[in-house]
Amino acid sequence: MNTLAGYVLALHIARVTPSASSLLDWYARQRRILPWRALPGQSADPYAVWLSEIMLQQTTVVTVMPYYERFLKRYPTVHDLAASPLQDVLSAWAGLGYYSRARNLHACATIVSARGGFPDTVEQLQALPGIGAYTARAIASIAFGVPVVPVDGNVERITARLHAMTEPLPQARRQLDKLAEHLNHDPDARRAPSDFTQALFDLGAGICTPRRPSCLVCPWRNPCKGHETGDPARFPVKAPRKAKPERHGVIFVIKSREGALWLRHRPEKGLLGGMTEFPGTAWLDEPISLVHALSQAPVALEPEGRTWKVAGQIRHVFTHFVLNLTVVNVAIADFSPLHNQDGFACPPDALKDQALPSVMNKCLALAQ
DNA sequence: GATACGTGGTC
């Protein structure tokens, strides 16, 4: 950092110095009870903290809750998770999104189980699959009492508001990291790393919220420059996002007389990596003609006894594109003609154990 | 640094 930038930064920090003790006092009264969170005076279980942190990446607490409970019941320890086949883990993760998390979760569990437990330093944690700069610091501070501040969306928002930062994200990220780190210079924060980290999360989730922050009851209202501007909700400033392109495809829900469905596994990497899907065309920028698509069905649709029908269309929004799928129902006597195709027959009662992502459940719902 | 990577809820 050059001298001028350093000077400007020092000036900001000198002007905005919230006290850790006021936040910790607020947290002692207002802390949320969460299943992965230790009660006051107890120490957190690293496995529970890790599992919750991975699930909570870009995902709300409400969404995570039932998945977390199910996972903990199914995999009580990291060793149980490590011993499970990846497909079972993907099935348990299905619907939660960002499926590389589930693949990395399993890989991480294997390593941790083999070494006999989680490491307790930021550096060693961050070397594990699926654990980046944020999660390593979250686990280290919450589970092991290491005095570091994990910078997630909450901490970014709180910090950007404290300093009324006008530099837009994501460019401002490096500067926000620096400013957030200074929160930890307060000895009161360093004395209680676990509580301080979780207090920041709760402040971000309950008070310093994205849309309508409740500044009147905020323990850090006083030094907050964002509050001083009268419109704290405009921080952090964000760069405009790019428009999502549309993609199109046709998908076949092929059902046998006995009610079994023909499924296949997606490639291990990339979009919905390792998840289960119905066979179909590639997803392309332009709509594909139905006639052309039908020729790509895994089974010929002509012979007597096989019927097909367009069930309808589904529209599904992914992170970086919008997918339009035409769902075609195909009725077939049995799966013998598909024997050499890429895929497998799934009996009705085995469907719940499949790793079907939400987009595929949407197709299934339409087909039935 | 930019891009790929899901989903469901809210206003």
Added chain:
DNA sequence: TGACCAAGTAT
């Protein structure tokens, strides 16, 4: 209705 948002990571 659509745009934004949620405890980010890997490449």
